[in-house]
Amino acid sequence: xxxxxxxxxxxxxxxxxxxxxxxxxxxxxxxxxxxxxxxxxxxxxxxxxxxxxxxxxxxxxxxxxxxxxxxxxxxxxxxxxxxxxxxxxxxxxxxxxxxxxxxxxxxxxxxxxxxxxxxxxxxxxxxxxxxxxxxxxxxxxxxxxxxxxxxxxxxxxxxxxxxxxxxxxxxxxxxxxxxxxxxxxxxxxxxxxxxxxxxxxxxxxxxxxxxxxxxxxxxxxxxxxxxxxxxxxxxxxxxxxxxxxxxxxxxxxxxxxxxxxxxxxxxxxxxxxxxxxxxxxxxxxxxxxxxxxxxxxxxxxxxxxxxxxxxxxxxxxxxxxxxxxxxxxxxxxxxxxxxxxxxxxxxxxxxxxxxxxxxxxxxxxxxxxxxxxxxxxxxxxxxxxxxxxxxxxxxxxxxxxxxxxxxxxxxxxxxxxxxxxxxxxxxxxxxxxxxxxxxxxxxxxxxxxxxxxxxxxxxxxxxxxxxxxxxxxxxxxxxxxxxxxxxxxxxxxxxxxxxxxxxxxxxxxxxxxxxxxxxxxxxxxxxxxxxxxxxxxxxxxxxxxxxxxxxxxxxxxxxxxxxxxxxxxxxxxxxxxxxxxxxxxxxxxxxxxxxxxxxxxxxxxxxxxxxxxxxxxxxxxxxxxxxxxxxxxxxxxxxxxxxxxxxxxxxxxxxxxxxxxxxxxxxxxxxxxxxxxxxxxxxxxxxxxxxxxxxxxxxxxxxxxxxxxxxxxxxxxxxxxxxxxxxxxxxxxxxxxxxxxxxxxxxxxxxxxxxxxxxx
Amino acid sequence: xxxxxxxxxxxxxxxxxxxxxxxxxxxxxxxxxxxxxxxxxxxxxxxxxxxxxxxxxxxxxxxxxxxxxxxxxxxxxxxxxxxxxxxxxxxxxxxxxxx
Numbered sequence: 078x079x080x081x082x083x084x085x086x087x088x089x090x091x092x093x094x095x096x097x098x099x100x101x102x103x104x105x106x107x108x109x110x111x112x113x114x115x116x117x118x119x120x121x122x123x124x125x126x127x128x129x130x131x132x133x134x135x136x137x138x139x140x141x142x143x144x145x146x147x148x149x150x151x152x153x154x155x156x157x158x159x160x161x162x163x164x165x166x167x168x169x170x171x172x173x174x175x176x177x178x179x180x181x182x183x184x185x186x187x188x189x190x191x192x193x194x195x196x197x198x199x200x201x202x203x204x205x206x207x208x209x210x211x212x213x214x215x216x217x218x219x220x221x222x223x224x225x226x227x228x229x230x231x232x233x234x235x236x237x238x239x240x241x242x243x244x245x246x247x248x249x250x251x252x253x254x255x256x257x258x259x260x261x262x263x264x265x266x267x268x269x270x271x272x273x274x275x276x277x278x279x280x281x282x283x284x285x286x287x288x289x290x291x292x293x294x295x296x297x298x299x300x301x302x303x304x305x306x307x308x309x310x311x312x313x314x315x316x317x318x319x320x321x322x323x324x325x326x327x328x329x330x331x332x333x334x335x336x337x338x339x340x341x342x343x344x345x346x347x348x349x350x351x352x353x354x355x356x357x358x359x360x361x362x363x364x365x366x367x368x369x370x371x372x373x374x375x376x377x378x379x380x381x382x383x384x385x386x387x388x389x390x391x392x393x394x395x396x397x398x399x400x401x402x403x404x405x406x407x408x409x410x411x412x413x414x415x416x417x418x419x420x421x422x423x424x425x426x427x428x429x430x431x432x433x434x435x436x437x438x439x440x441x442x443x444x445x446x447x448x449x450x451x452x453x454x455x456x457x458x459x460x461x462x463x464x465x466x467x468x469x470x471x472x473x474x475x476x477x478x479x480x481x482x483x484x485x486x487x488x489x490x491x492x493x494x495x496x497x498x499x500x501x502x503x504x505x506x507x508x509x510x511x512x513x514x515x516x517x518x519x520x521x522x523x524x525x526x527x528x529x530x531x532x533x534x535x536x537x538x539x540x541x542x543x544x545x546x547x548x549x550x551x552x553x554x555x556x557x558x559x560x561x562x563x564x565x566x567x568x569x570x571x572x573x574x575x576x577x578x579x580x581x582x583x584x585x586x587x588x589x590x591x592x593x594x595x596x597x598x599x600x601x602x603x604x605x606x607x608x609x610x611x612x613x614x615x616x617x618x619x620x621x622x623x624x625x626x627x628x629x630x631x632x633x634x635x636x637x638x639x640x641x642x643x644x645x646x647x648x649x650x651x652x653x654x655x656x657x658x659x660x661x662x663x664x665x666x667x668x669x670x671x672x673x674x675x676x677x678x679x680x681x682x683x684x685x686x687x688x689x690x691x692x693x694x695x696x697x698x699x700x701x702x703x704x705x706x707x708x709x710x711x712x713x714x715x716x717x718x719x720x721x722x723x724x725x726x727x728x729x730x731x732x733x734x735x736x737x738x739x740x741x742x743x744x745x746x747x748x749x750x751x752x753x754x755x756x757x758x759x760x761x762x763x764x765x766x767x768x769x770x771x772x773x774x775x776x777x778x779x780x781x782x783x784x785x786x787x788x789x790x791x792x793x794x795x796x797x798x799x800x801x802x803x804x805x806x807x808x809x810x811x812x813x814x815x816x817x818x819x820x821x822x823x824x825x826x827x828x829x830x831x832x833x834x835x836x837x
Numbered sequence: 838x839x840x841x842x843x844x845x846x847x848x849x850x851x852x853x854x855x856x857x858x859x860x861x862x863x864x865x866x867x868x869x870x871x872x873x874x875x876x877x878x879x880x881x882x883x884x885x886x887x888x889x890x891x892x893x894x895x896x897x898x899x900x901x902x903x904x905x906x907x908x909x910x911x912x913x914x915x916x917x918x919x920x921x922x923x924x925x926x927x928x929x930x931x932x933x934x935x936x
Contacts, residue, residue, distance in 0.1 A: 712859055712860060713860075715858070715859060715860060734918075734919055737888065737919040738919075740888065741888070741890055741923065744858055744859060744890045745890060745891055748859045748890070748892070794927075796927055796928025796929075796931075797928060797931065798928075799932060800898055800901045800902050800905065800932050801902050801905060801906075803898055808891040808894055808895070808927055809890075809891040811926070811927060812891055812923065812926055812927060815926040816926065
């Protein structure tokens, strides 16, 4: 804040850089001043004909660049000169003591070295918030420097005039002009490069204006030197006497000069005076041209480019408030129209911004789309996983089997699947399959294959028929040539008879009669969906209780470790045999562990699917459940009988149609007993209902102690008769016989026993 | 079992709801007998009948015979799958007019 104030109030002049730097500035300026003063004495011969004095140029530059510290350095140098004068020059030359003159000289020196900096910092350019360290980076800064130097040199010359007490008049106008232009030339030719070099050192960059001002300056100097030489040669040629006379005159001592000599000298100096004025004019003209040229370049090129760069910087800024493309276009509008390079650049940039905007918009859409697809794939993957039976044990009430399966997908959605389901109460279908390829196409084909296999298996047929038909269906409209290897087995649980067909799938592993697990080299047919019209083959195995079957996909055998070795069938067989009596779930878990230990950190390339099955044996142990109801043999008991039968049947998952049939049968038989068994007298009827879960068989036994009567042996009514010929009786038992699988009658120990059976 | 009669000219529609079994069949038989005087077409609406046993079949047979003897006609409307099955098992489908 404090520093800001100093800058603003134009006191960059007395800015502190830290005492070490300040001291260094003073020292450097002092030494340079001394150096230039010494150079001036060396150049004193030249200065006879020219007042070009680098020391004059360097004084304001030090103040200009280093502020108060430069001024102090210059002052110190001046004081040294004064001491020199008083102690050495004056006693030796015997010149009169001019204390006032020396004091004045140093005062002028202070003013002259400080003035440019004071002016620079006090006069901000239009649009400049604060005056920065002197730089000639723009044409206006060059112009400012130029004006300041015009004024500073004028002040110096004015002091000079006061010091020499030679007021300006028409007679000495030329010599005043020469004096002025010589000093001005010095602050330009020496000053500008110094300012530029210091600026480049400080900023580490060179602006185009700095290069241009140096180039024009160089051209001016070179032109001056060449011009001077040419003018000198020409003048020498035109008036050689002038120069020869001068050569003679300067060798004489002043006391020997005649009147003519002085006139010659005046003529001679007058020539050089005009020459220097001309050169100064030329130099200044070149500088002015440079400024105008650069001003034009700045207006047409630099400023638009800076503006454009500023706009683009704001556009790309990540913070809030970065420009929107509309604002960018609006801000670039002043430079967009025209045929120049800058207009082209602006149009390209605006186009670029719009392209970026379109691209970003597009990217957003694409990203959103990708996310949507990703989310949908997740859902699809879940649907697919859910399609595989995943609840284990799958059939808790079926003690004949021990079954477990697992699928570990490699990608989000894969093409492997396993399946198992009961075709009927006695037939279990087992499937394992692997669809070619991976990802979405494989999973779609997997869904089709799985659905077709299950549908056709459930509508009956042997494995070879199912595979033959499914192959035919999969071959149709299969232009992408997807195919599916599959192994399908259908096991008859009551007998252990397994019918299986293999459509290009891996060899199953089997364990027979408590032996060891080994590969079953079964008969192979091509994979499903490869060739139309193919007839598949099947083979039969008779499983003994305790026999095991293990199926897998190539994701298991081809699981690869970091050294590209494969897991292989031998390892599967080996792992299974390590603990051959382990349950299905245990075996699969052990194989998973073994695969994991084998591949270690290598990525999983394919789905890993396994299915383990153990045939425990036909269900002979499960006892049928029997319920008994005894009621008075009267029609009024019918509701109670019906409720009893209905309750028991519902408990064993009997469907409504079957319950209707049983209700009908029970009513026909019970009403018969109620009406006829005891011939109007009282008696009981006993109804026993048994359910054999293994065979899904319902058995109803009706027992009464009435008159022996065998309804089964009664002739069936002729159901082709016309209604008027129909007899009333016989319909009931006919319905019973038609509805039940088995109906038989016994007369045992004085009781009628009527048994009906039906598989549900 | 509930029975609702709807008489339109000489067409009687009997809407039966419930079970037609040994216990309810006589009730239906009485209801039919009581209302078929002057009826030329009898419609037994079985839409709401859940069950029929051989006793119910006998009633249906009786009704069919009554209508036949009067040169009338009889229809069974809206019988469920299970009931039609019973008609088939007993050969009743050969003479009943099932709608």
